[in-house]
Amino acid sequence: MLAYTARRLLIVLVTLLVASAIVFFVLEIVPGDPARLMLGLNATEDAVRALREQMGLNEPVLTRYLSWLSGMARGDFGESLTYSVPVTELIADRIVVSLPLALLALGLSTAIAIPVGIFTAARRGTRADTAAMAGTQLGIAIPNFWFALLLVYVFAVTLQWVPAGGFPGWDEGLWPGLRALILPAIALALPQAAILARVARSALLETLAEDYIRTARAKGLPANIVLWRHALRNAMIPVLTILGLQFAFLLAGTIIIENVFFLPGLGQLVFQAINQRDLIVVEGVVVLLVGTVVIVNFLVDLAYAWADPRLRRR
Amino acid sequence: MTDHLVAAEHEDWRLFLKKARANRSFQAGAAITLLIVFIAAVSLIWTPYDVAKLSIPDRLQGPSWSHWFGTDHFGRDIFSMIMEGSRNSIAVALIAVGIGIGIGVPLGCWAAARRGWIDEVFMRTSDIIFAFPALLSAVMITAIFGPGAVNAIIAIGIFNIPVFARVARGAALSLWPREFILAARASGKGPARITAEHILPNIANLLLVQGTIQFSLGILAEAGLSYVGLGAQPPATSWGRMLAEAQTMMAIAPQMAIAPGIAIIVTVLGLNLLGDGLRDVLDPKLRRER
Numbered sequence: 262m263l264a265y266t267a268r269r270l271l272i273v274l275v276t277l278l279v280a281s282a283i284v285f286f287v288l289e290i291v292p293g294d295p296a297r298l299m300l301g302l303n304a305t306e307d308a309v310r311a312l313r314e315q316m317g318l319n320e321p322v323l324t325r326y327l328s329w330l331s332g333m334a335r336g337d338f339g340e341s342l343t344y345s346v347p348v349t350e351l352i353a354d355r356i357v358v359s360l361p362l363a364l365l366a367l368g369l370s371t372a373i374a375i376p377v378g379i380f381t382a383a384r385r386g387t388r389a390d391t392a393a394m395a396g397t398q399l400g401i402a403i404p405n406f407w408f409a410l411l412l413v414y415v416f417a418v419t420l421q422w423v424p425a426g427g428f429p430g431w432d433e434g435l436w437p438g439l440r441a442l443i444l445p446a447i448a449l450a451l452p453q454a455a456i457l458a459r460v461a462r463s464a465l466l467e468t469l470a471e472d473y474i475r476t477a478r479a480k481g482l483p484a485n486i487v488l489w490r491h492a493l494r495n496a497m498i499p500v501l502t503i504l505g506l507q508f509a510f511l512l513a514g515t516i517i518i519e520n521v522f523f524l525p526g527l528g529q530l531v532f533q534a535i536n537q538r539d540l541i542v543v544e545g546v547v548v549l550l551v552g553t554v555v556i557v558n559f560l561v562d563l564a565y566a567w568a569d570p571r572l573r574r575r
Numbered sequence: 576m577t578d579h580l581v582a583a584e585h586e587d588w589r590l591f592l593k594k595a596r597a598n599r600s601f602q603a604g605a606a607i608t609l610l611i612v613f614i615a616a617v618s619l620i621w622t623p624y625d626v627a628k629l630s631i632p633d634r635l636q637g638p639s640w641s642h643w644f645g646t647d648h649f650g651r652d653i654f655s656m657i658m659e660g661s662r663n664s665i666a667v668a669l670i671a672v673g674i675g676i677g678i679g680v681p682l683g684c685w686a687a688a689r690r691g692w693i694d695e696v697f698m699r700t701s702d703i704i705f706a707f708p709a710l711l712s713a714v715m716i717t718a719i720f721g722p723g724a725v726n727a728i729i730a731i732g733i734f735n736i737p738v739f740a741r742v743a744r745g746a747a748l749s750l751w752p753r754e755f756i757l758a759a760r761a762s763g764k765g766p767a768r769i770t771a772e773h774i775l776p777n778i779a780n781l782l783l784v785q786g787t788i789q790f791s792l793g794i795l796a797e798a799g800l801s802y803v804g805l806g807a808q809p810p811a812t813s814w815g816r817m818l819a820e821a822q823t824m825m826a827i828a829p830q831m832a833i834a835p836g837i838a839i840i841v842t843v844l845g846l847n848l849l850g851d852g853l854r855d856v857l858d859p860k861l862r863r864e865r
Contacts, residue, residue, distance in 0.1 A: 283703070291719045398847060398848065401847060402841075402844040404798050404840075406799060407798075407832070407835075410821070411836075418826055514710060516710060517799050520803055531715070535714075535718040550708050550711060551706045551707055554708065558706075
């Protein structure tokens with residue numbers, strides 16, 4: 262287990278290193294000089310040159326990459342060009358919106374999908390199963406930002422139960438904050454729930470076809486016990502993989518939904534930063550998201566290897 | 576010899592049709608997809624109204640006989656705009672799939688044929704690309720290199736490459752140890768020729784199914800990008816942009832948001848059904864792999 266963990270950890274580190282290099286060098290070839298952009302159209306050549314010097318833009322590319330990398334290793338993501346505050350501070354301000362939103366959406370999608378998956382697998386081939394599966398096909402096809410628009414129209418514009426957008430901040434208390442996040446979370450959760458329900462159903466059906474399930478039935482166990490005790494546990498492995506992937510997707514997927522609801526989250530931060538050519542902020546957020554994906558996948562892999570020793574030899 | 580081959584192909588085709596007739600998901604998907612393609616083709620030569628012409632007196636009408644889906648805030652016919660927009664969605668998603676297949680499949684086949692460190696490097700690289708949140712990266716690419724349909728195609732296409740490469744590699748790997756490949760090697764064919772003559776024809780079905788799925792994901796991605804203003808630019812019409820404009824009119828004309836949304840849903844649904852149906856019709860063994 263220790264050797265397996267070490268090997269996986271090495272892969273994680275290499276992946277992060279290469280990903281950071283990709284982000285850095287892709288943004289390096291971006292048209293537009295950040296110094297000129299900051300100073301505006303009327304800036305003199307001297308001023309631009311001085312600012313470039315001050316920002317360290319005249320250093321060789323490799324030197325800048327290495328100093329950025331070593332900074333990140335120490336938790337220093339650099340300083341934003343437009344806001345003149347540390348990038349970590351900007352991210353910390355925004356993540357208190359994006360992270361709860363992603364978690365809320367993940368919780369909602371799991372709470373909808375798992376029962377639907379179990380129900381449809383247990384009643385395979387019935388009308389309820391067919392109807393629910395048709396529903397999931399529809400759920401996958403609905404663009405979440407369109408669903409968000411409808412939610413806003415029904416619950417914010419017409420019924421006025423919740424605000425149409427914006428975020429009051431957690432200082433206002435838990436309830437106002439949650440109220441602002443509930444519609445975006447539902448919009449994000451719907452397509453995810455549809456995918457997850459299908460995965461849960463097919464995983465459960467596959468497990469139900471196994472020999473040990475037939476044995477359990479043959480020895481006279483009630484169908485419910487076979488389903489809940491024997492099948493469900495084994496079927497949860499693929500479900501967990503998708504959940505791990507979905508968390509990362511939700512965190513990044515908030516970028517468009519935040520746009521619909523005017524939420525000051527990571528997505529909005531990246532969007533503004535891209536438009537202002539505040540590249541160091543863009544780099545920081547993208548590396549953070551890629552890091553989250555890689556680390557969540559790593560943890561899911563470890564959980565498997567812990568549960569199933571056969572996987573450790575790979 | 577050739578006659579025999581033709582007869583065999585004929586037999587395959589008949590079997591395909593027989594299975595297709597029994598598969599409702601395939602029929603529904605194929606019908607919807609053909610309808611959308613038909614609408615896009617018709618829009619090239621004819622739309623009920625000219626979408627470039629503004630007609631303020633007719634603005635914000637509800638659905639009627641003269642305007643099936645109503646009119647927008649400039650008095651443009653929404654049905655005509657949906658027709659025009661279908662072209663953009665199909666073109667962007669289709670070319671993005673083409674990029675994925677054109678670059679991904681050769682890479683995947685190459686990795687499967689060579690194995691060893693090339694394969695290892697290939698797998699790790701695709702792991703890294705998969706770690707990038709696709710939508711965020713697409714937003715980044717289009718925002719930085721300039722919004723527009725071409726950059727949207729590239730941004731979506733890049734993330735199709737590892738998908739097709741993985742599918743091609745996995746399928747090719749399972750074929751290489753088979754007897755007919757061994758026979759081809761024994762007759763002196765090299766890896767490139769074996770891949771072209773024996774591997775590709777045998778993985779084409781799988782690629783077709785994956786292509787349909789990526790096509791539908793591409794439609795959704797394009798809609799998302801043009802919704803945030805990074806896809807097709809005016810005067811081109813796109814479903815995502817129509818939704819963005821509808822959002823500003825939400826309080827007074829919510830019906831503007833309905834038609835483009837339904838258009839996206841129907842197209843994606845049709846392609847997904849077609850993909851599911853194709854998978855079942857082409858090879859029942861594939862059913863378990865998703």
